[in-house]
Amino acid sequence: MWGQRHQLRGPSGTYVRDDEVLGVAETGQDLQTGRSGARAVLEFSNCTSSRLFSSQHVPPPPKAPPLPVSALPSHWPSVLAADEAPPLPSAPPVRSLTIDDFDIGRPLGKGKFGNVYLARLRDSHFIVALKVLFKSQLEKEGMEHQLRREIEIQAHLQHPNILRLYNYFHDERRVYLILEYAPRGELYKELQKSHTIDEQRAATIMEELARALAYCHENKVIHRDIKPENLLLGLRGEVKIADFGWSVHTPSLRRKTMCGTLDYLPPEMIEQRTYSEMVDLWCIGVLCYELLVGNPPFESTSYSETYRRILKVDVKFPPSIPLGAQDLISKLLRYQPSERLPLAQVLQHPWVQAHSRRVEPPPAPSAS
Structure with a gap:
C-alpha cells in the first residue's frame, strides 16, 4: 500500500x-x-x-x-x-x-x-x-x-x-x-556491531553529552542513568539523551535513592550516600571508557566484584586508549564527587578540543 x-x-x-x-x-x-x-x-x-x-x-x-x-x-x-x-x-x-x-x-x-x-x-x-x-x-x-x-x-x-x-x-x-524520531537508532546497537568507536567520534559524543548535561543541571535535573542504551543517534549521528525514567527534578540537586545501571553506578550510590549532579560526571567517564574499549571499566563476573572495583575506582587502561582520553576518564572517575572534572572543563579538555567534530544540529521541529 x-x-x-x-x-x-x-x-x-x-x-x-x-x-x-x-x-x-x-x-x-x-x-x-x-x-x-x-x-x-x-x-x-x-x-x-x-x-x-x-x-x-x-x-x-x-x-x-x-x-x-x-x-x-x-x-x-x-x-x-x-x-x-x-x-x-x-x-x-x-x-x-x-x-x-x-x-x-x-x-x-x-x-x-x-x-x-x-x-x-x-x-x-x-x-x-x-x-x-x-x-x-x-x-x-x-x-x-x-x-x-x-x-x-x-x-x-x-x-x-x-x-x-x-x-x-x-x-x-x-x-x-x-x-522526536532519531533516524540512526541506538548507540548501543552501533556498539554491538562495531564493539568500539574511533577517537574522533568518542570525543564528539563527550562534548555533546557535556553540553546536554550542563543544560540539564542548569535546570536542576539529574539524569542518573547515562549509558549507551539510553542514547539515540540523530540525523547526522549526533547523540540524543533519550530515557528520563530515572532522572529527577529537584532544586537542591541532592538525592539519596539507589537507581541506575550496575556498571555505571558511582560509589556514592552504592554506599547510599546523599549524591548530587556529580553522578552524571561519573557516568560519562564510564561511557567514554566503554566507547573506546568495548566494555565498561568495572565489568566483572559477579555483582560483588563489580561493586568492589567501583568503590576502589579500580580502572585498568589498555594500551589502545589514547593518553588524552585516559587523562579525561581518570579525572571523571574519582571516588570523591567534588574532585570530578566539571562539565565546563570537560568541554575545554585538550583531548576533547583536539578530536571533537561536533556540528551544531538544526533545532528539532517545535510542537508549539
Whole structure:
C-alpha cells in the first residue's frame, strides 16, 4: 500500500515523494482497533534523510504542547509531590490527541511495558516515534511514578542533544508518548556491531553529552542513568539523551535513592550516600571508557566484584586508549564527587578540543 504522492522540495531543489518514504503493507495488530490486519508501514528507503527531515521542508506538527499532568490517570501518584520538588513550568491544556490521529509504522523497539513505533501524524505528515505503554503492566510493576517523572521532566527540556517529548495522551488501556524520531537508532546497537568507536567520534559524543548535561543541571535535573542504551543517534549521528525514567527534578540537586545501571553506578550510590549532579560526571567517564574499549571499566563476573572495583575506582587502561582520553576518564572517575572534572572543563579538555567534530544540529521541529 503506497502513500499519496505529496512532494517535499529538498535543499538541492530535488523532490521527495511520500511513496519514497512509505513502504509495503504489513500484517500485524492494528493499534487503532486492536485487530489483526494489513496496515501501512512507514519505511525509510534510500532517499537522503536531510531532505526528508529538514525542519524547513517538513510540515510542522500541530500546536500540541505537553498536556497537564492531570491528563494521566487520576489515581496515579504525582511524582512531584513524592519528590518534594516544585513543578516545572506547565503548558496550557490543548485538545488531546488520539491514536486515530496517527498512521502507525514499523516497530522501532520493544520493552517490558510496551513498544515504540515509527508513526506519522495524519494531518501534517510529521514523522515521530510513538512510545506505547500498557497501563496494566505499569500498574502491576508500580511504575506509574517513574512514568510521570519521565513525562514531567522530558517534556520541558529542549536541547539539540536531548530527545524531545512533544506530547502525550492515553486511552483505557495504554499511555502514548509522542517523541522526536532519531533516524540512526541506538548507540548501543552501533556498539554491538562495531564493539568500539574511533577517537574522533568518542570525543564528539563527550562534548555533546557535556553540553546536554550542563543544560540539564542548569535546570536542576539529574539524569542518573547515562549509558549507551539510553542514547539515540540523530540525523547526522549526533547523540540524543533519550530515557528520563530515572532522572529527577529537584532544586537542591541532592538525592539519596539507589537507581541506575550496575556498571555505571558511582560509589556514592552504592554506599547510599546523599549524591548530587556529580553522578552524571561519573557516568560519562564510564561511557567514554566503554566507547573506546568495548566494555565498561568495572565489568566483572559477579555483582560483588563489580561493586568492589567501583568503590576502589579500580580502572585498568589498555594500551589502545589514547593518553588524552585516559587523562579525561581518570579525572571523571574519582571516588570523591567534588574532585570530578566539571562539565565546563570537560568541554575545554585538550583531548576533547583536539578530536571533537561536533556540528551544531538544526533545532528539532517545535510542537508549539
